[in-house]
Amino acid sequence: MSSRERVLAAVAGVAGIAAAATLATPGAAASGRYQHWDDTAYRGQIEVVRSADGPSDPTVLNGTVFVDRDRDSRHDRNERGLAGVEVSNGREVATTDSRGRYRLPVYDNMTVFVTQPAGYQVPVDEFNVAQFHYNHLPAGSPDLRYGGIAPTGPIPDAVNFPLVESRLTDDRRLSCIIAGDLQTYDLDEVEYARKGAIADLARRNDYQGCGSLFVGDVVGDDLSLYDEVKGLTAQTNGPARFLPGNHDLDFDATTAEHSFDTFRAQLAPAYFSYDVGNAHIIALNTVRYPCTPELDNADGLRPECDDPVNRPRYNGAIDATQLEWLRRDLAKVDRDKLIVIAGHIGLLNWADEGSAIHQVDQVREVYSLLHGRKAVALAGHSHSIENLRTGDSMQGWRDLFGVQSLPFPHLTVGAIAGDWYSGQVTEAGYPTALQRDGGRPGVLTLDLHDSSFQERFTVTGESDRVQTQLGLNSPTYREWYVARSAWNRNPVGAAPELGDPLVVDQADLAGGTWLTTNVFMGATGSTVTVRLDDGRPRAAVRTQAMQGEDQLVGPEWSDPVAVAEQLVHGGSVADRxxxxxxxxxxxxxxxxxxxxxVTATDIHGRRFTDSLTFRVVASR
Structure with a gap:
């Protein structure tokens, strides 16, 4: 086997024995409760009622949230309204009365949506996309390449939101798929996703109650691919919901007001909330485009925003209207519930901890709104896997935002696209696409138990037992890293070859060689022990302490398995x-x-074992 083949084999989990968990995964234990999704899914749509005369007061939208007993999406006389349900126009939040009725002020450009209560399910369409909102834009969007929102005309007489009772959404134990960065740029990449993570989700039935939340960058700039994405979600087994990312933009919109019109027309509101079990899930829009110097760069930290006319850019931000909606939404939520708050650009993250535009300007305001609550933040965007825990701290968070440490866990969920579908295409029909942190592509599952949660990452094409990646970081590897990086920038002559990555000589040992363990969901509180041959287990050391320092970057801090693939076959380089x-x-x-x-133990006490066979020689 050549060195190139060894690297690819290691990436595919062949070079070492696949990691094996000693504890069963929560979703596996729960899967027996579910019937076939297509046999139980509630398919339908919201009910928009219009008359020739129109409403008596066009400044107010009326409607009813009702239990759709016959599942025809129409509010029949014998179908009861549901009291105590929240409905919003993206600004105000109304609570339905004893007959399920609500009233909301009308704005020229608004999306009205219902917050699904636990114990009930909103309808899904034939593609499993959740149906729970109505866009009101009387004259339609400005001229946009991908269409935006078609003219809706005057406000209707009523917008009614049908629900059906659902035991699954009120279960004490629920599994929620959190899918990052599908980000398909063309039909080839749609097929990569279909053969990879979507095929995995099609084989799972443990997430029917909570469904899947795609946390932005649903496509890669080409919004005509939303129809293809719906074809993918049609293969999944639960309601599919979406929040917007910076590659879901109408880039020809000249103001932020219309920058997600096509997304809103095709998939979902720009922000919304829903309840499952004892959790309140909030999907935020954390992308502002085009950003402007007045609103986004008053402090001088975001010069990218200084020329919105000639060089429009995005910024991680939550506007004042959405922030006020968030305050009102949270005011309706019992304080004993878990708050799951998701956005494409994370409130804070590790991969871009020193970048202002790749984190959210209003992070401290959000923390203030969530003070005293049990919460977890979820995000995509950075094409990395991050399990950040309460108390973790980084220099960039302090310098940019004045945040000394995290008040609750933040999870960056990885990407279905991995590193933008880069690398070699595997026999399974999708690329290796190793991410910026060396992690493999996949999806995160949030397992809920009452108001508690556990996170688990599933590598595309693998079982939940595969959680680690083992390699050797030697002086020979580090020298090759530098030489190959230079050659990639100026490819003159033959490319430097690494040789067999699982062979080290005595000079390598004398110069410092480490066995590396990339624990995909590793976090503060996780441990790794290594037993060489028949020796005693000894502790490995985490490279990044998360105690207020800056990022450690370079070959000595890199994942050698990932880098050996990336420097040869393209993509980002896992140098941190x-x-x-x-x-x-x-x-x-x-x-x-x-x-x-190697034994890796996560913060929940789950143990994963892996092994690596390597050879020591006197000299190369």
Whole structure:
């Protein structure tokens, strides 16, 4: 086997023994409760009622939230209205009365949506896309390449929101799929997603109650691909919901007011909320486009926003209207509920901790609104996997936003696209696409139990047992890293070759060689132990302490398995990661074949084992 083949094999989980968890995953235990999704799904749409005369007061929108007993999406006389349900126009939040009725002020450009209550399910269309909102834009969008919102005309007499009773959405134990950055730029990439993560989701039935939330960058700038995305969600087994990302923009919109019109027309409101079990899930729009110097760069930290006419850019931000809606929405939520707050650009993240535009300007305002509540933040955007825990701290958060440490966990969920579908195409029909942190593509599952949660990452094409990636970081590797990086910038002559990455010589050992363990959902509180051959287990050391320091970047802090693939076959380079552990190999390790047995224990006490066989030689 050549060195190139060894690297690809390691990426595919062949070079070492696949990691095996000693605890069953929560979703696997729960899957027996579910019937076939197509047999139980509530398919329908909202009811828009119009008359020739129109409403008596066009400044007010009326409607009813009702239990659709016959599942025809029409509010029949014998179907009861549901009291105590929240309905919003994106500004105000109304609560339905004893007959399920609501009243909301009308604005020229608004999206009206219902907050699904636990114990009930909103309808889904034939593609499993949740149907719970109505766009009101009388004259329609300005001229946009991808259409935007067609003219809706005057306000209707009523917008009624049908629901059906659902035991699944009120279960004490629920699994929620949180899918990051599908980000398909063309039909080839749609097929990569179909053969990869979507095929995995099609085989799972443990998320019917909560469904899937795609946290932005649903497509890659070409909004005509939304129809293809719906074809993908049609294969999943639960309601599909979406929030917008910076590649879901109407880039020809000249103001932020219309920058997500096509997204709103095709998929979902720009922001909304829903309840499942004892959790309140909030989907935010954290992308402002085009950003402007007055609103986004008053402090001088976002010069990208200084020329919105000639060089329009986006910024991580929540506008004042949405922030006020968030305050009103949270005011309706019992304080014992878990708040799951999701946005495309994370409130804060690790990969871009030193960048203002790739985090959310209003992070401290959001923290203030959530003060005293049990919460977890979810995000995509950075094409990395991050399990940030309460108390974690980084220099960039302090310098840019004045945040000393995280008040609750923040999870960056990885990307279905991985590193933008880069790398070699595997036999399974999708690319390796190793992410910026060396993690493999996949989806995150949030397992809810009452108001508690556990997170788990599922690598595309693998079981939940695969949670680690093992490699060797030696002086030979580090020298090759520098040489190959330089050659990639100026490819003259033959490319430097790494050789066999699982062979080290005694000079490598003397110069410092580490066995590296990339624990995809590794976090503060996780541990890694290494047992060499028949020796005793010894602790490995995490490379990034998360104690207020800056990022550690470079070959000595990199994941050698990922980098060996990325520098040769393209994509980002995993020259930093917050979930890498290193174990120094003894300088006097004897020549011959050795086996490292690795045990990673996550913060929930779940243990995962993996092993790596390597060889020591006297000299290369």
């Amino acid at each position: 990661t917050m979930h890498l552990w290193r174990f120094a190999l003894p300088a006097d390790l004897s020549p011959g074949t050795h086996r490292a047995h």
